[in-house]
Amino acid sequence: MNKTDIQIAICGSAGEGTIAAGDILRSALAGAGYRIIAFDAYPAEIRGFGKCVARLRVTTEQAYSLKEKSDVLVCLNDDHGIPHIGEVRDYGAVIYEEKSIVPLAEGAHVSAHILPGQVPYPVPIRELSERTTGAVRSRNMVVVGYIAGLFGLSREPFYKIVDAKFKNKGSVAVQNRKAFDAGYDLGAATFKLDDVQFGAPGEMFHATMLNGNAAVARGCLDAGIDTFFGYPITPATTIMEKLASEMPKRGKRLLQTEDEIAAIATTIGAGYTGARAATATSGPGLALMSEMLGLGVMAEVPSVVFVSQRGGPATGIPTKTEQADLNIALHGGHGDAPRIVIAPTNVDGCYRCAGKAFEMAERYQTPVIVLLDLYLSNRYETVALPAKSPFEADSDKPLAKQDLGAGYKRFAYTDDHVSPRALPGMAGGMHVVTGLEHNELGRVNEQPDVHEAMSRKRHEKLKAALSHPDFTVYKRFGDEGQVDVGILGWGSSFGECLEAMFLARREGIRCAALKVVMLSPFPVDAVTAFLDDCGAVLVPELNYQGQFAQLVQAETCRPVHRYNRVTGTPLRVEDIYAEVRRLALAATRKAA
Amino acid sequence: MSTPRHHVVIGSGVAGNQAAETLRQRDPESRVTMITVSKLPFFNRYDLPRVFRGERDWRKFVIYPAEYYLDNRIALRRATKVVNVDGARRTLTLEHNETVRFDTLLVASGASAYMPAELAEYQPLMHGFGAFRDAIAAADALPKDGHVILMGGDTIGLDLGRTLLDVGYRVTVIAEKHTFWPHEIKAEERPLYIEALAKMGFEVIDGHARGEIAAVRAGAPGLAPRRVVFHDGSEIHGDIVMPFFGVAPALDFMLGSGVDIERGLLVQPSLRTTNEAIYAAGDVCQIWSDADKRYHFYHGWKNVRAMGELAARNITGADEPWVPIQDESLQLSADGRIRSPFWEYA
Numbered sequence: 014m015n016k017t018d019i020q021i022a023i024c025g026s027a028g029e030g031t032i033a034a035g036d037i038l039r040s041a042l043a044g045a046g047y048r049i050i051a052f053d054a055y056p057a058e059i060r061g062f063g064k065c066v067a068r069l070r071v072t073t074e075q076a077y078s079l080k081e082k083s084d085v086l087v088c089l090n091d092d093h094g095i096p097h098i099g100e101v102r103d104y105g106a107v108i109y110e111e112k113s114i115v116p117l118a119e120g121a122h123v124s125a126h127i128l129p130g131q132v133p134y135p136v137p138i139r140e141l142s143e144r145t146t147g148a149v150r151s152r153n154m155v156v157v158g159y160i161a162g163l164f165g166l167s168r169e170p171f172y173k174i175v176d177a178k179f180k181n182k183g184s185v186a187v188q189n190r191k192a193f194d195a196g197y198d199l200g201a202a203t204f205k206l207d208d209v210q211f212g213a214p215g216e217m218f219h220a221t222m223l224n225g226n227a228a229v230a231r232g233c234l235d236a237g238i239d240t241f242f243g244y245p246i247t248p249a250t251t252i253m254e255k256l257a258s259e260m261p262k263r264g265k266r267l268l269q270t271e272d273e274i275a276a277i278a279t280t281i282g283a284g285y286t287g288a289r290a291a292t293a294t295s296g297p298g299l300a301l302m303s304e305m306l307g308l309g310v311m312a313e314v315p316s317v318v319f320v321s322q323r324g325g326p327a328t329g330i331p332t333k334t335e336q337a338d339l340n341i342a343l344h345g346g347h348g349d350a351p352r353i354v355i356a357p358t359n360v361d362g363c364y365r366c367a368g369k370a371f372e373m374a375e376r377y378q379t380p381v382i383v384l385l386d387l388y389l390s391n392r393y394e395t396v397a398l399p400a401k402s403p404f405e406a407d408s409d410k411p412l413a414k415q416d417l418g419a420g421y422k423r424f425a426y427t428d429d430h431v432s433p434r435a436l437p438g439m440a441g442g443m444h445v446v447t448g449l450e451h452n453e454l455g456r457v458n459e460q461p462d463v464h465e466a467m468s469r470k471r472h473e474k475l476k477a478a479l480s481h482p483d484f485t486v487y488k489r490f491g492d493e494g495q496v497d498v499g500i501l502g503w504g505s506s507f508g509e510c511l512e513a514m515f516l517a518r519r520e521g522i523r524c525a526a527l528k529v530v531m532l533s534p535f536p537v538d539a540v541t542a543f544l545d546d547c548g549a550v551l552v553p554e555l556n557y558q559g560q561f562a563q564l565v566q567a568e569t570c571r572p573v574h575r576y577n578r579v580t581g582t583p584l585r586v587e588d589i590y591a592e593v594r595r596l597a598l599a600a601t602r603k604a605a
Numbered sequence: 606m607s608t609p610r611h612h613v614v615i616g617s618g619v620a621g622n623q624a625a626e627t628l629r630q631r632d633p634e635s636r637v638t639m640i641t642v643s644k645l646p647f648f649n650r651y652d653l654p655r656v657f658r659g660e661r662d663w664r665k666f667v668i669y670p671a672e673y674y675l676d677n678r679i680a681l682r683r684a685t686k687v688v689n690v691d692g693a694r695r696t697l698t699l700e701h702n703e704t705v706r707f708d709t710l711l712v713a714s715g716a717s718a719y720m721p722a723e724l725a726e727y728q729p730l731m732h733g734f735g736a737f738r739d740a741i742a743a744a745d746a747l748p749k750d751g752h753v754i755l756m757g758g759d760t761i762g763l764d765l766g767r768t769l770l771d772v773g774y775r776v777t778v779i780a781e782k783h784t785f786w787p788h789e790i791k792a793e794e795r796p797l798y799i800e801a802l803a804k805m806g807f808e809v810i811d812g813h814a815r816g817e818i819a820a821v822r823a824g825a826p827g828l829a830p831r832r833v834v835f836h837d838g839s840e841i842h843g844d845i846v847m848p849f850f851g852v853a854p855a856l857d858f859m860l861g862s863g864v865d866i867e868r869g870l871l872v873q874p875s876l877r878t879t880n881e882a883i884y885a886a887g888d889v890c891q892i893w894s895d896a897d898k899r900y901h902f903y904h905g906w907k908n909v910r911a912m913g914e915l916a917a918r919n920i921t922g923a924d925e926p927w928v929p930i931q932d933e934s935l936q937l938s939a940d941g942r943i944r945s946p947f948w949e950y951a
Binding site for chain 1 (some may be wrong): 644645647663664670671672673674675680681682683684685699700701702703704706738741950
């Protein structure tokens with residue numbers, strides 16, 4: 014069986030159906046049994062101006078990131094497509110609109126920029142759309158059909174997706190099928206000159222294709238979320254949208270609040286009642302939530318906050334990705350306010366972290382921040398989710414009858430620093446909850462020894478999260494034992510770290526990668542052990558300051574090499590690899 | 606600072622590529638753009654018969670690697686068709702509606718297979734050989750030990766025929782006035798060359814004796830897939846039929862350009878057309894000969910390449926006349942086989 018590893022990029026203007034074309038393509042190919050990683054880039058404008066790029070990597074083996082070079086580029090728009098021509102590898106295909114309906118100045122057509130090693134495929138996209146549907150809006154379906162025909166893919170998975178997507182829209186599905194078929198027939202009749210080959214998907218990979226935000230929503234649902242409170246913000250909004258369509262069907266409640274402060278306040282309020290409650294926001298929203306998160310810490314109330322980072326500060330670059338909210342997630346707010354911060358590295362991780370966040374919030378009675386970013390929120394992957402929820406329905410520390418009654422100590426000192434929690438209305442569970450420092454009963458108390466003891470309690474109880482059941486706090490990949498270079502990664506960019514590590518190992522560099530999912534509390538021992546195994550350590554991340562590198566150095570007192578980018582786009586595997594290679598060479602020279 | 610000159614070359618064959626390379630060398634600051642309808646970069650058409658030996662990867666036919674164009678700053682525009690040239694304004698229009706301005710233009714668009722008008726309607730039943738995809742399609746249609754009918758039998762067809770025979774196919778040549786084109790054969794010597802073809806393994810049918818070709822038809826049940834029908838009512842059967850009636854200059858886009866055209870673009874010995882900014886080289890042009898006071902076509906890899914170089918030299922300031930460098934006579938070797946200098950390339 015031939016391995017398939019093909020990346021397709023579709024580039025167009027907002028409103029041209031670029032993202033929809035990518036969606037249909039990836040959904041159909043996932044339905045055909047291929048593995049998919051996909052990521053869409055789109056502008057801040059709603060329609061008519063900015064550039065949209067849908068990229069999908071189609072594989073038969075597990076892949077961890079998008080590739081540097083695409084094998085196929087579709088240009089629905091000359092202006093937007095031209096800057097991306099260089100992304101296509103030699104002998105890859107460039108598919109573009111054959112003719113312009115308006116006169117073009119020299120160099121304004123895609124064909125002027127196709128590189129000598131690339132294969133041009135001019136296609137009468139507009140003409141086929143108009144001929145089959147009477148309108149130009151089906152251009153995107155024509156190119157989807159053309160790709161399917163050119164590469165000999167079956168029509169059936171595409172029909173299935175088109176029918177499902179437009180099932181409630183009258184004749185739209187039929188029109189789209191016609192456009193697809195017109196493109197398909199032309200593609201199939203085209204003499205193929207590129208060397209892009211789809212192998213059979215092989216053994217059917219029974220998977221669901223989700224993006225990070227959808228996986229978060231699915232994790233919330235499987236964990237039995239009771240209430241969700243949110244205020245829309247890119248790129249977190251789709252978490253709320255997904256839950257809004259699913260929670261009412263399950264008798265659960267979702268409320269769009271007036272702002273982020275209300276969202277976190279209601280989330281903490283619901284958590285106080287014993288409900289599994291969550292909110293979702295981005296960096297600006299997290300800044301607004303910081304004060305109230307402190308209340309969650311002080312009052313020891315379970316709550317889950319999903320934070321999808323975007324470029325900042327301030328309004329920043331809201332439709333571009335960045336990993337620059339680590340510091341505010343770890344330390345945002347006033348006072349000693351420890352919280353659990355976990356960061357999934359892929360879509361499957363989004364599902365698991367979402368579900369586990371509720372367990373941790375309950376078990377350790379604290380806010381839990383799940384840190385995503387735009388790249389992960391919008392990244393599609395085929396994932397095999399469990400048929401049955403793997404999450405505990407109730408993670409509260411058992412409350413014994415003798416604990417209740419007069420003198421019930423809601424904040425009792427215990428061996429594990431977690432106090433049995435009574436919920437409102439529970440007989441014998443009456444207690445005080447306040448944002449002020451308090452004693453075991455919850456009564457306001459500012460005595461030095463109480464503040465010290467309570468601070469210790471709030472910090473120490475979280476350490477147990479480092480061994481939370483069935484949760485991957487960190488994981489090492491690659492060579493065992495001593496290595497030339499180690500890559501330490503977190504969040505969405507770990508996939509690129511992993512691919513760079515594979516590349517380095519193929520080139521003979523002893524290399525390992527460690528992903529750190531739990532960022533607070535920090536797995537100091539494991540990370541220190543990893544650093545000690547590495548001749549040099551590289552920490553790639555999407556922020557200017559090197560926020561994770563700062564954390565690692567502060568926690569381990571070991572030096573690391575930073576690799577930081579703030580381009581608004583994901584890290585590039587080749588760039589990370591180049592750094593790894595540089596470090597390996599430097600080590601070799603030093604040894605010589 | 607002055608704007609660099611923009612040299613545009615239409616065509617990416619031997620003449621066009623040689624010209625582009627020379628332009629780059631002699632005018633380093635200029636822009637050089639090469640425009641071709643082909644999706645492929647410059648490949649060796651003389652080598653196309655190798656497709657019938659099983660070589661199906663077009664990359665094995667390509668003469669220059671992709672880096673060559675980048676290193677030499679030659680903008681190669683493929684899958685791009687010129688539909689009009691305005692010699693006065695020095696602009697050309699591309700089919701996709703883009704206008705390109707040029708300071709100098711070299712037309713090296715070559716030639717395409719000539720098809721006699723009376724046979725044009727049967728073209729869907731024939732296999733061409735002008736492009737890589739044509740060769741692949743013909744090879745795909747040909748069964749093992751199959752039978753190929755070469756209509757006409759110009760030197761391109763006979764070159765292919767040599768390979769086909771060598772690989773083990775049966776090859777029939779329907780000889781008529783285009784056989785051996787572009788060689789000019791005296792009538793009395795013609796039988797010698799026909800006999801030589803037979804010695805080489807070709808089956809030769811005298812098309813003229815049968816009243817010339819009347820039609821090409823699909824095979825009937827129980828017969829081979831193709832039939833060539835003659836005016837005398839006779840017919841021959843084969844697996845594929847390939848026309849080789851010589852070539853015709855590819856110059857439709859030049860009809861409104863204002864330059865003189867006969868069958869090809871008419872050029873002076875300097876290869877300049879009647880427009881001082883427009884030159885032509887290769888199979889597309891007829892060159893004035895002071896010796897016999899008429900315009901000549903010149904063919905063959907070496908001639909065409911030399912034309913490309915000369916045109917580029919003259920565009921960039923030289924003033925040199927065309928001197929053919931290739932022997933154009935059809936030869937008979939000692940063992941009685943024919944040998945054409947047009948089969949040679951280097």
